[in-house]
Each structure stands twice: as C-alpha cells, then as structure tokens.
Amino acid sequence: MKTSKQVLRALTVLALSGTLATSISGLAGIAKADDVSDTKAKISDNKSDSAKLLAKVQELQSKVDDINNQVSEKVVDIQNNQKAIASVTSEIAAFDGKITAAQKEVTGRTNVLKKQLVALQKQSANSVSGNVYLDFILNSKDFSDLINRSMTVNKLSDANKDALDAVDAAKEKLATLRQDKADKKQALVTKEATLEKQKSQLDDLKSQAQKQQDQYNDELNDHKGELAALENQLKQQNEDAVKKLQEETAKQAAAQAAVAAASKSATSTAASSQSSNSNSSSSDASVSTPSSGKNMGGLIANVQQFLGVPYVWGGTTPAGFDCSGLIYYAANLSGISLPRTSQAQSTVGTYVSVSDLQAGDLVFWGGVGSAHHVGIYIGNGQYIHAPQPGESVTVQSIQYYRPDFGRRI
Numbered sequence: 001m002k003t004s005k006q007v008l009r010a011l012t013v014l015a016l017s018g019t020l021a022t023s024i025s026g027l028a029g030i031a032k033a034d035d036v037s038d039t040k041a042k043i044s045d046n047k048s049d050s051a052k053l054l055a056k057v058q059e060l061q062s063k064v065d066d067i068n069n070q071v072s073e074k075v076v077d078i079q080n081n082q083k084a085i086a087s088v089t090s091e092i093a094a095f096d097g098k099i100t101a102a103q104k105e106v107t108g109r110t111n112v113l114k115k116q117l118v119a120l121q122k123q124s125a126n127s128v129s130g131n132v133y134l135d136f137i138l139n140s141k142d143f144s145d146l147i148n149r150s151m152t153v154n155k156l157s158d159a160n161k162d163a164l165d166a167v168d169a170a171k172e173k174l175a176t177l178r179q180d181k182a183d184k185k186q187a188l189v190t191k192e193a194t195l196e197k198q199k200s201q202l203d204d205l206k207s208q209a210q211k212q213q214d215q216y217n218d219e220l221n222d223h224k225g226e227l228a229a230l231e232n233q234l235k236q237q238n239e240d241a242v243k244k245l246q247e248e249t250a251k252q253a254a255a256q257a258a259v260a261a262a263s264k265s266a267t268s269t270a271a272s273s274q275s276s277n278s279n280s281s282s283s284d285a286s287v288s289t290p291s292s293g294k295n296m297g298g299l300i301a302n303v304q305q306f307l308g309v310p311y312v313w314g315g316t317t318p319a320g321f322d323c324s325g326l327i328y329y330a331a332n333l334s335g336i337s338l339p340r341t342s343q344a345q346s347t348v349g350t351y352v353s354v355s356d357l358q359a360g361d362l363v364f365w366g367g368v369g370s371a372h373h374v375g376i377y378i379g380n381g382q383y384i385h386a387p388q389p390g391e392s393v394t395v396q397s398i399q400y401y402r403p404d405f406g407r408r409i
Helices: 004-124 132-138 143-262 264-288 296-304 323-333
Strands: 350-352 362-365 373-379 382-385 394-397 405-408
Touching: 004 143, 004 323, 004 362, 004 373, 296 323, 296 373, 296 382, 323 373
Parallel strands: none
Antiparallel strands: 350 405, 362 373, 362 405, 373 382, 382 394
C-alpha cells in the first residue's frame, strides 16, 4: 500500500505535468494560429488585388484591340483613298493630253486658214477693199465667176467657222472635265490628310492604353512574386508548427514517465490520462497540417500554320494579318466564306456562350455586329488570334483574356 505522501507527490507531479502540457500546447496553438492566420490573410488580400489587376489588364486589352481595329480600318480607308487619288491623277493626265491635242488642232486649223488667205490673196491681185475675201469676189471675170467665187468664200467661211467652233467647244469641255477631276483630287487629298490625322490620334490613344496596361502587368507580376513568397512562408509556418507540436508531445511523454516512477498506481492513472491527451494532440496536429458542321478541324489547322506571322494593320495575307484578316484568310483556305471585318464576322452563324465553346468556334470581344476583336477557339480554354502590332499570331488562354461570346459557323 502506498503512503499518503507518495500518492500526494504523484498527484502533484501529474497535475504540474498536465498543466505544463496544456500550457505548451495552448501556446503552440496560439503562435501557430497568429502566424498562419496573418499569412493567410495576406495571401487572400494578394489574390484579391491580383484579380482586380487582371480585370484591369483585360479591360485595357479590350480597349487596345478596339483601337487596333479602328486603326486597321483607317489604314484600309487611306489605301483606298490613295488608289482613288492615283486614278484621278491618271484621268487628269489623260485630259491634259486631249487638251494639248485640241490645241494642236486649233493651231493646225489656223495655219490652214492662213494658207487659204495667201492663196486667195494671190488670186485677188492688188487689194482694193483691204478684205481678202471681198477682193477675191470683186476680181471675178464675169457674173458666173462672181457666183462661183461667192459660193467658195461662203463654203470656206462656214467650214472654217464650224471646225474652229467644234475644236473650241471640245477644248472648253475638256477643260471643264479636267477641272472637275482636279477638284475631286483636291477633295481626296484633303480627306487623306483627315484620315492620317485620325489615325495619328488613334495611335496616341493606343500608346496611352498600352502604357497603362504595361503598368498593370508589372504590378500583377509583382503580386505573383509576393504571392509565391507568402505561400512558401505559409508552408514553412505549418511545418514549423507541426514540428513544435511533436516536440512538445515528446516532452509531455517524458513528464509522464517521471510521474510513473513516483507512484505505480498514480503513474497508471496518469499514463492513461496522458495517453488520451497525446492522442488528442496528435489528432489536432494532423488536422492543422495542410494536405498536398463545317470543316472546323481544317479551319483550325489552317489558322495554326500561321502561328508566328506578324500583326499588320489591314493585313489579309501570310505576310501579315490583323485579327479579322487571319480568320478571313484561313476560312477561305477551308472553303468557308466569311466577311472581311470582325464586326461582320460576329453576325455569322449561331451565338454561343463562352461556357459552351467548342473547338472551331469563333470567339469575339465586343458586341454582336460591333465586335472589335476575333480569334478561333481550339479547346482546353485556349484560342488562336492575331493580338496587336508588335506581336505575332499566337495561342492564348481564356483565363488571361476572356472573350465576350462565340459564333458557331
């Protein structure tokens, strides 16, 4: 039988060891909770900020695409305007040639008149009236000759007058037509200057949007680096907490062994109690530890072969594409007839939500009939498109730049 003093000593040791174990376990839990909660809060804030930045990047990307589309249209307008100027310039040159020819004809007619006058002068001998035609008539030999000479003068006068009038009328008409063409050319030149100015303004807007997007991208990359560091920190904190809890559990076991040496019965009771506490602690530790139609296939293949081709405003050939030019050209290769612009392409086929996209569907940014960017979905959350000037045809993820809708053709 144990003495009351032995029992008291055993119970005291047991009480102290139990209090110590509870205190140590509690402190470890508090330390772990504070550190981990703080790190998790920072991670949550980082992800929230990153999501906001990504939304801004995508919003600006949509704005840049819209501006690129407008610039591409201006380039096409400028090219068409330049062709019209060249055509009018050619027409003006043709009119200049005709006017020159008419002038030569007037000169020729005048020379003929001079020769006729010289011939008449020779026949009229000495001038009496000072008028060659009148002298020619007055010098008639008889009445019959008078009639003949009068008819000759009338025919010559009428013929020369009609010829000169016709040539002068032609000259005047040609000059009027030439002036109309010159006015048209001037209007086209003025229009070109306006188009160039509008394009320059769009270039400035695009540059500003691009700078803002680059800034947000830099911030987003900074957040990614910070997030990686915080996640590593959280992992380390969890590992440290588990290790510390294991060490404290070992200390509790040692304390329990000391109590057992003081009293067999007390040790037996204490061992049972500590075993329960140890199992509970081990269970907590495990909970706290984080656990580890048409030829769509052909269309995709035709688009894929142009990966790496540079973006060119208004481009519709393998030398360079804009967004809609890429789809337009690849569709033609596949025997699919599509309109040229993204606005018109966004009205072809049937509407498809982004969540229901299938490989081969066209994807659009903007509205139906007013889309400012287009690509082709290839599955697995990815699509191919011609992004913007300075970049090439590439594959991109919906997660990074999400389209607004799709069209199934």
